[in-house]
Amino acid sequence: MIPGPSGTGKELVARALHKIGAHPGAPFVAVPCGAGAAADASPYARRGIAALETRMIGEALVRSGNNRSEAARVLGIARVGLLKKIDRLGLQSSAPTAQPGPYEWWELAQGLEVAELPVLVAGSEVDRVLLTRIDPALFRFEVHSAPAGNKGLDDWMTELSAILVINGSYYARKGTPDTPFLSAGRPLGPRDYRSRHGAFVASDDFTGIRDLASERWETAFTDAHDAMVSYPLLLSGDASSRVRADDRWLANRSFIGQDAVGNIILGTTTDAFFSLNRLAAFLRTAPLGLTIALNLDGGPVAYQAIALGAYRRRFCGKWET
Structure with a gap:
């Protein structure tokens, strides 16, 4: 994860990592993940954003021993925001079941x-x-x-x-x-x-x-x-x-x-x-x-x-x- 406020160059860092990664010749696809951007994205992009959020929340819950406050801290969001995301994504408020x-x-x-x-x-x-x-x-x-x-x-x-x-x-x-x-x-x-x-x-x-x-x-x-x-x-x-x-x-x-x-x-x-x-x-x-x-x-x-x-x-x- 590359955290930081809007306009600080997160995408530039991501592009640099792509260039030195395993597949530098493959296309770099930027998908804005903000709330407004997600609402405006294509259905395919929205599914990708949901999958990414599901994965990140699930791993944060696992790493924190299902402590939602600690998981929210790891993700850099408020606890109430985490609970809203869990509800929106249809997840349990614990490590997800596969x-x-x-x-x-x-x-x-x-x-x-x-x-x-x-x-x-x-x-x-x-x-x-x-x-x-x-x-x-x-x-x-x-x-x-x-x-x-x-x-x-x-x-x-x-x-x-x-x-x-x-x-x-x-x-x-x-x-x-x-x-x-x-x-x-x-x-x-x-x-x-x-x-x-x-x-x-x-x-x-x-x-x-x-x-x-x-x-x-x-x-x-x-x-x-x-x-x-x-x-x-x-x-x-x-x-x-x-x-x-x-x-x-x-x-x-x-x-x-x-x-x-x-x-x-x-x-x-x-x-x-x-x-x-x-x-x-x-x-x-x-x-x-x-x-x-x-x-x-x-x-x-x-x-x-x-x-x-x-x-x-x-x-x-x-x-x-």
Whole structure:
């Protein structure tokens, strides 16, 4: 946000940031957001302004722990003004509840589909989930690591000749895994580790997520060729969540889940609307049929790429607060 009274050059700053941003050749579109300007704007611009206000108010409420006075201070408006905006936008006077929007699966090959799931608050899109659904009987899953930290998304896609690459797990300062990790049968990461969350396991007989509340990770890794412990478990078999994280921590998110028929569902958010608790709640209501879901990682290292036939997807996260 670039605050300041009218006429102080906020748009000049925005234009300068656009020129040094990721897409300087794209058009810069200025949308006046004052009350009078919003009333005179086109329907498309009004929807954009409403979405921006919804996002800003929602994040301010999350960061302030639903303290409306503090949220108003963060936004630089009077408390009564905030309450009026909440009422006008149809928001609750608390952190907003996200709802899934309409979406469709698109089959790229037998056993592999992609989709984009809009995340809506009060009818406005505040985030989007890039989804991939895979039949594990038709595709092989592998877990890889580069401790030197010298490989990016394109490097992994090229080196592995992969159809899909997604980030996962957590790493120490020297690039070694913080959690138990199995790559082509080779164990990496700590050997002495206790987990009550989950593990993604790929073996000749089973590919999916194991709930580590009922078994040790060493047992879950038995007979696997590739595996990885991660946390938190966003959705368990009884539809509960094991998230114990600060709701003010918003970031791009990646997750891996499994539906009732055994398909693996991978997701990456394109924006930073979700805290981990909010993501867990969203996945419970999303029409994905998930029976279990495990957080992978988030922030600037949340990425997903697909290359299959003529289809290409390449996304790298940017946001973490």
